């Protein structure tokens with residue numbers, strides 16, 4: 444299985460007649476790790492929803508491997524900041540659920556879930572409930588659940604935004620580590636420029652009229668901040 448290419452062609456997105464993103468052109472190559480940055484409210488989550496197939500474009504086209512995106516698909520997984528684990532299921536059973544939805548037979552699910560939990564450093568915690576895990580551990584379970592389902596594109600919406608600095612740094616390393624042997628395309632949204640420059644090979648700054656600036660990594664942090672609009676408002680967001 445290979446990563447999915449994603450493409451937005453003159454895409455306008457909005458809610459109830461109000462446009463949020465206007466005329467966006469963006470190509471994400473198969474297997475690429477693209478980071479999208481932009482101030483709060485600029486439409487980053489909205490863009491991910493469109494790639495996920497959860498929000499139809501007002502105009503323009505959203506394509507995955509050249510085919511119009513018309514709805515959600517297990518090929519395109521979303522991962523959020525808030526943990527979406529089922530509180531009454533153990534870590535293992537939360538990961539197994541993603542496999543069940545993929546039609547993986549029961550007996551294979553358990554082994555695969557344990558393998559993925561081991562991969563994210565939770566081999567000894569498979570039997571614990573979400574409330575018995577720290578925030579960072581719950582994000583590890585979510586990562587295992589996302590990867591276990593074998594998506595071809597992973598759409599990550601500020602997934603580490605709620606974690607303390609040290610836990611966040613270890614999650615960033617873990618993500619790069621697991622992605623090194625997963626072929627998935629990643630669109631990673633953050634408002635943290637340092638996180639963007641660490642994770643991305645390419646960073647785009649999202650503005651109201653599409654991509655406001657684009658950087659190949661390594662890039663200068665100051666240049667990215669300037670493109671973000673500079674000023675106190677952005678520094679505060681970063």
Ligand SMILES: Nc1ncnc2c1ncn2[C@@H]1O[C@H](COP(=O)(O)OP(=O)(O)O)[C@@H](O)[C@H]1O
Nearest residue numbers: 458459463481482483484485486487488489490
């Ligand atoms: N479900 C919704 N209904 C109406 N407006 C929304 C909805 N979701 C987001 N918005 C608005 O769209 C704009 C962009 O939101 P969002 O994509 O969440 O921004 P970001 O993720 O960059 O912070 C904001 O003004 C927000 O209030």
Ligand SMILES: [Mg+2]
Nearest residue numbers: 487488489600
């Ligand atoms: Mg958002």
